[in-house]
Amino acid sequence: MLPCSARSDAVALKGDNTMSAGTLEGVTTQLDRVADRLGLDPGLHKRLRHADRSLVVSVPFETDDGRLEVVQGYRVQHDNALGPTKGGVRYHPEVTLEETTALAMLMTWKCALMGLPYGGAKGGVRCEPKQLSRRELERMTRRYTAEIFLIIGPEDDIPAPDLGTDEQIMAWMMDTYSMQCGRTVPGIVTGKPILLGGSLGRREATGRGVSTMVLEAAKKKAWHPKKLTVAVQGFGNVGSVAAKLLAEEGCRVIAVSDVKGGIYNPKGLDIALLLREHQEKPGGTVVDYPDGDRLTQQELLTLDCDILIPAALSGQITAANASAVRARMIAEGANAPITPEAEEILLQRKILIVPDILANAGGVTVSYFEWVQDLQFYFWNERDINARLKEIMTAAFHHVWDYAGKEGIDLRTAALMLAVTRVAEAKRLRGLYP
DSSP states (O other), X not given: OOSSSSOOSTXXXXXXXXXXXXXXXXXXXXXHHHHHHHTOOHHHHXXXXXXXXXXXXXXXXXXXXXXXXXXXXXXXXXXXXXXSEEEEEEEETTOOHHHHHHHHHHHHHHHHHTTOSOEEEEEEEESOGGXXXXXXXXXXXXXXXXXXGGGOBTTTEEEEEOTTOOHHHHHHHHHHHHHHHTSOOGGGOSSOOGGGTOOTTTTTHHHHHHHHHHHHHHHHTTOOGGGOEEEEEOOSHXXXXXXXXXXXXXXXXXXXXXXXXXXXXXXXXXXXXXXXXXXXXXXXXXXXXXXXXXXXXXXXXXXXXXXXXXXXXXXXXXXXTGGGOOOSEEEOOSSSOBOHHHHHHHHHTTOEEEOHHHHTTHHHHHHHHHHHHHHHTOOOOHHHHHHHHHHHHHHHHHHHHHHHHHHTOOHHHHHHHHHHHHHHHHHHHHOOOO
């Protein structure tokens, strides 16, 4: 049943989204390699290379001084063979259709790998949210939601927070959608405030998942947490939570960075103090930390450490700096932080890579929990949520690790092969309509 009676898919643009630029070229190349290794049916391979639906919208909104601004917005639904599509919405000046399509494809593999009843989607608005007032941000968000209204819904496509968006943005999206429907629809988005049907543990979920994957991989390598050093690029929700939880397990976090730069201390950083500096002070930044040396984002990537967690933007480790990376393990907190060319170099150097579709899947997993809770109007306690998250992610990790060992391949290839196999089989079973 459709969540609103006045719906039509005619506004969506269906067709070829295989633009060979940036991360889209990277993720389609990954798919091609996996399809070849799996001996995937050529027809199914072609279908998986293309997004089911791409919507490009203009987002006009009024500024506080009465001017009219127009920005570009996107919503891409890559595949719905396993269920409604799911994926975040990002606000960033470099958002493009190509990037959005690539991230939607990654979401398809991520959901399939974790065994979630979702396909992958992604959305975005090309803007600089930090330059907008709260009222301008609200007006833009509501207009963007109205523009994509016809292709989203709790049984169709469920947005969530991503880069540049947060639970307040999700609250505005939920309210706009609900006003259009004439009733409250909490299941339209995840990552929203607890009071409006959000889930306990959702904000920390991605970082918690990253820390879980690091610790599970460390067990496989017989590395004791108290002997591990960690560097984290990006100290937002993902990086800060991962750093905090790993520090609590005894790891020594020696470097972190945010948009203003980084801080390094080989003796270890006080993560609790860093969190206060970064999150509680207006305009706070990790570079204000008093006991350490400043360094750049790129310098952090090449520090001598055991665990490197790139949790900022995509494309941070490239062919230009991969040879200088000195970490023994990289856990991808961000989406696609390593380019395909860089990955070849890192794998040749025997650096263990826990890929994004596995390492940062905690967010979408707890988003799934939130969606289920909203549909049932029955909510779980945080202890149960964290326990279920750990159970699902640990099982997925061991499945990927064992498959990689059996096939003699790296973890990313193993994860992609498992995910693509599941989606392709779902498409085969469903057939082609009409």
